[in-house]
Amino acid sequence: MRWIREHKLISVLVIVLLILSVIFGVSVLKGGGGNGATGVVNKGVSVISGGFSSVTKAVKDNVSGIFSYKKLQAEVERLEDENQQLRKELAEVGLDREDLEQLESLSQILNYEYTEKKFDLVSADISSLDGSNWTNVFTINRGTESGIKAGDAVVNGMGLVGRVQETGKGWSKVVSLIDEDCDISFKLVRDRKQLGIVSGSAGGGISGYMMDADSTVSEGDIIVTSGLGIYPEGITIGNVKTVVYNSNTLLKEITVEPAVNFKELEKVAVIK
Amino acid sequence: MRYWKAAAAFLVAFLIQTSLLNIISIKGYTPNLLLCLVVVFSFLYEDGLYGIIFGAVFGLLYDICFSSVLGPTALALVATSVVILIVREFANIENIVNMWIVAAVSLVIFYFVSWGLFHIGGNPEGFIYVLKRLPWTGLYSVAVITAIYLVLIRKVTKHRKDRYFR
Numbered sequence: 001m002r003w004i005r006e007h008k009l010i011s012v013l014v015i016v017l018l019i020l021s022v023i024f025g026v027s028v029l030k031g032g033g034g035n036g037a038t039g040v041v042n043k044g045v046s047v048i049s050g051g052f053s054s055v056t057k058a059v060k061d062n063v064s065g066i067f068s069y070k071k072l073q074a075e076v077e078r079l080e081d082e083n084q085q086l087r088k089e090l091a092e093v094g095l096d097r098e099d100l101e102q103l104e105s106l107s108q109i110l111n112y113e114y115t116e117k118k119f120d121l122v123s124a125d126i127s128s129l130d131g132s133n134w135t136n137v138f139t140i141n142r143g144t145e146s147g148i149k150a151g152d153a154v155v156n157g158m159g160l161v162g163r164v165q166e167t168g169k170g171w172s173k174v175v176s177l178i179d180e181d182c183d184i185s186f187k188l189v190r191d192r193k194q195l196g197i198v199s200g201s202a203g204g205g206i207s208g209y210m211m212d213a214d215s216t217v218s219e220g221d222i223i224v225t226s227g228l229g230i231y232p233e234g235i236t237i238g239n240v241k242t243v244v245y246n247s248n249t250l251l252k253e254i255t256v257e258p259a260v261n262f263k264e265l266e267k268v269a270v271i272k
Numbered sequence: 273m274r275y276w277k278a279a280a281a282f283l284v285a286f287l288i289q290t291s292l293l294n295i296i297s298i299k300g301y302t303p304n305l306l307l308c309l310v311v312v313f314s315f316l317y318e319d320g321l322y323g324i325i326f327g328a329v330f331g332l333l334y335d336i337c338f339s340s341v342l343g344p345t346a347l348a349l350v351a352t353s354v355v356i357l358i359v360r361e362f363a364n365i366e367n368i369v370n371m372w373i374v375a376a377v378s379l380v381i382f383y384f385v386s387w388g389l390f391h392i393g394g395n396p397e398g399f400i401y402v403l404k405r406l407p408w409t410g411l412y413s414v415a416v417i418t419a420i421y422l423v424l425i426r427k428v429t430k431h432r433k434d435r436y437f438r
Binding site: 008009013016017019021022023024026027028031041042045047103128129130133134135137138139165173174179180181199201202203204244252263 | 287289290291301302304309318320321325328331333334336337338339340341342343344346347350354357359366371383386389390392393394395396397398402404405
């Protein structure tokens with residue numbers, strides 16, 4: 001005890017390092033996640049940060065609107081053009097609808113049962129997010145009270161964001177898909193028979209390979225989840241950036257540009 | 273400085289880090305306020321416990337909220353604090369250039385240690401990717417460190433420009 005009193009700094013340092021090492025070791029062995037205590041902390045931080053964030057967002061939106069008038073004007077013009085284009089496409093879809101109705105009546109005659117998969121979505125705001133780190137883990141303001149559970153897929157308007165790692169009442173911790181070394185099965189939008197596997201890469205993006213060496217995958221192809229594994233089918237992952245044939249593994253390796261900008265997320269939806 | 277004041281400073285920094293700081297982010301990058309406080313407190317105060325204790329506690333809180341595994345940020349903050357305490361023995365704390373050098377070295381140490389631990393925890397990103405993201409966060413952090421340093425150095429060393437004082 002006397003030695004500890006005389007060497008306070010070293011003693012405290014050793015104790016702190018021991019405690020943190022044990023916590024880190026247990027957490028790694030458990031594969032992340034926490035317990036009741038971490039849930040209380042997350043709930044508290046989520047409530048406080050959520051309040052701050054809503055104020056911050058309101059101020060930021062108003063202030064940035066004043067300084068980016070020209071940018072907003074250009075955005076309005078772009079959206080007007082897009083609106084016109086979509087109106088044209090809608091008119092064409094109207095024609096296709098007649099074909100669809102004919103098919104539906106035909107399926108009723110033939111007693112064909114079609115079960116459409118629908119996602120049950122819970123929309124949520126990001127209550128706390130940190131921009132100083134390279135990882136993209138954040139907290140949202142919905143949790144178990146909305147039926148969210150660990151492992152649920154998280155998306156936004158652009159595509160797949162990640163999965164819920166931990167959840168509690170009023171909060172959920174989300175880990176982005178580029179921050180995990182787990183495999184995601186995908187298929188090409190152009191040809192849904194061509195399957196592959198991707199995962200987070202060392203370069204902060206997504207990389208993987210095609211299952212079939214004769215795949216016709218090319219740069220710019222859009223990839224979506226295949227439905228195998230934890231992620232539901234048909235969620236956009238991103239665009240194929242590069243395709244390289246690896247003569248050692250005899251596989252076509254690809255790198256993918258994620259559809260989602262992880263640093264500028266504001267709203268997400270959880271697929272239950 | 274009293275411990276409760278230091279704890280309050282860390283708590284405020286932690287809450288700002290998670291919410292208000294995003295208002296001044298550029299392309300999503302913000303300074304790391306917890307690291308800034310650990311660097312300045314460890315460099316300025318002879319009692320090295322500030323950086324170690326509060327770095328561990330608030331680093332762990334940070335990990336609970338923003339990390340896929342618990343502990344990497346806390347351990348990295350403690351490691352950074354220890355390195356600064358060693359450097360402090362040989363550096364003149366009143367010279368702001370020394371503060372900048374220590375800040376730059378601390379940033380690299382912090383991100384290297386935390387990257388290593390996150391990597392063990394299953395994070396796939398490489399250190400080169402982390403370094404690519406470091407300049408913006410680094411510049412921001414050094415600016416904040418400088419501001420905190422200029423405020424606190426007046427309290428740590430009274431009349432520091434008066435050479436007769438020492």
